[in-house]
Amino acid sequence: MKDVIIIGGGPIGIACALECKKRNWNYVVIEKGALTNSLFNYPKNMTFFSTSEKLEIDSIPFISKNPKPNRDEALEYYRRVATSNQININLFEQVGAISKNNIGFEIRTNKGEHTTKKLILATGFYDIPNxxxxxxxxxxxxxxxxxxxxxxxxxxxxxxxxxxxxxxxxxxxxxxxxxxxxxxxxxxxxxxxxxxxxxxxxxxxxxxxxxxxxxxxxxxxxxxxxxxxxxxxxxxxxxxxxxxLTGYKPNFDLLNQLGVSQSDDEKRLPTYNTETMETNIEGVYLAGVICGGMETHKWFIENSRIHAKQIATHIETALAE
The missing domain is CATH 3.50.50.60 (FAD/NAD(P)-binding domain)
Incomplete structure (x- = not known):
């Protein structure tokens, strides 16, 4: 059994993995596509709104030759962060069924089964179009x-x-x-x-x-x-x-399978503690864009990278009990 499983291998998922690695936890990231799959699917000539400093995770410098980095520079940066830090990540593994049991969570994918004490959903929103x-x-x-x-x-x-x-x-x-x-x-x-x-x-x-x-x-x-x-x-x-290009939405199916509650209006805002990022389901945490439900413009890399430390701090206390 893992201490932590992170679903989603984007920048925020990688940031969560770095926090797990620092604490020597037994963890794995499960990503249904390529590393930083959403960024990979961005337009080839896309330029970020943010500067490179605001896209950095774990204070690892992101050096760009442009005032605002482009897609290729971001892919290179996050790839090097993941490989240099030897992040434990399973790529091209699709999560299917997911459920809670009396000791943690069971996850079934197209490649096998996993169990974990704690679960972080960092699935972003770019995979399901409106x-x-x-x-x-x-x-x-x-x-x-x-x-x-x-x-x-x-x-x-x-x-x-x-x-x-x-x-x-x-x-x-x-x-x-x-x-x-x-x-x-x-x-x-x-x-x-x-x-x-x-x-x-x-x-x-x-x-x-x-x-x-x-x-x-x-x-x-x-x-x-x-x-x-x-x-x-x-x-x-x-x-x-x-x-x-009418926008995209989070994977609400995973939230629903776990019983994470959402607001009844069109925003579908998931329930979570803003200090710990834990949802109404004990042991399930949200990180990144998924926190905004259908308001996908509210969260992005620069203002959600802090979620990794918030989650790790809370899990550290829980695992010590």
Whole structure:
């Protein structure tokens, strides 16, 4: 039996592992994909909003050649932190069933079974997209993830959303020769869009380089068109690809299996102690973005890396009893 199992091998999961290692606990990280799988799936040219210092974990320096690091630099940094510190991590292991017993927790995965006294959920939110729930969303031309612009050159592209990811995708595709239309449910470009990018997208829309329909929603996707409702009524436009960057959500299934309670409103905020990060289920802790439920913009690396020390401090007391 492990002292601690951490589900999720992102930056916060790695930070939790470092705290376990310092205390010589018998622990393991279980990650369903590659190391820092969410960061790996970010767009290739993505630049972080935060500086490198704010992305550091365990006071290990993150040296970047840019004022704000990019995806590749972050992947290199967290990989080196994990390998240099010989973090015990099982990659490409998918958690299926998870339950509490009288001595701890049982976890079944696609590769075997584990038992542990304490459990940390650091699963992030990037793996489960918020769906449009419209006819045609399952067509091959629709994606909820954006990697790079090249495949969309000389094509009619609809980008859904007005967040950082949507704006970055729209600008990159436009500059690689794609004909970009943005369909946006709100009245304008999101206020949280990176301050050095927001004027760029607004100017491209105003000059007509990128078409934007505000207060609009897609109602159907076909092989050759996108049908949407706008303030001027139902519209149809030619379309080759839809990049629906409508946000993502945490893995609520794991919370539900364990009995972690959540708020009844649309935010679905999980219950936990803000000092110890322990949930209403004794021995289950939350770390990172999962703490925000559907409010995925509230937690990120720089303000949740402290969770690792909070959790370890509480577990240290519990294991000593």
């Amino acid at each position: 769906l449009l729930d419209v006819p045609g969303e399952d067509l091959p031309k629709v994606t909820h993830y954006y990697k790079e612009a090249h495949p969309y050159a000389m094509q009619d592209i609809v980008v859904v959303g007005a967040s950082n990811s949507s704006v970055d995708a729209a600008l990159e595709i436009y500059r690689k020769g794609g004909n970009v239309t943005m369909i946006i449910r709100g009245e304008g470009i999101g206020e949280r869009v990176k301050y050095w990018v927001r004027p760029d997208i607004i100017n491209r829309i105003e000059e007509g380089s990128i078409t934007a329909y505000f207060n609009s929603e897609i109602i159907e996707i076909t092989e050759n068109e996108v049908v949407f409702e706008s303030p001027d009524g139902i519209k149809k436009i030619p379309n080759d690809f839809v990049v629906a």
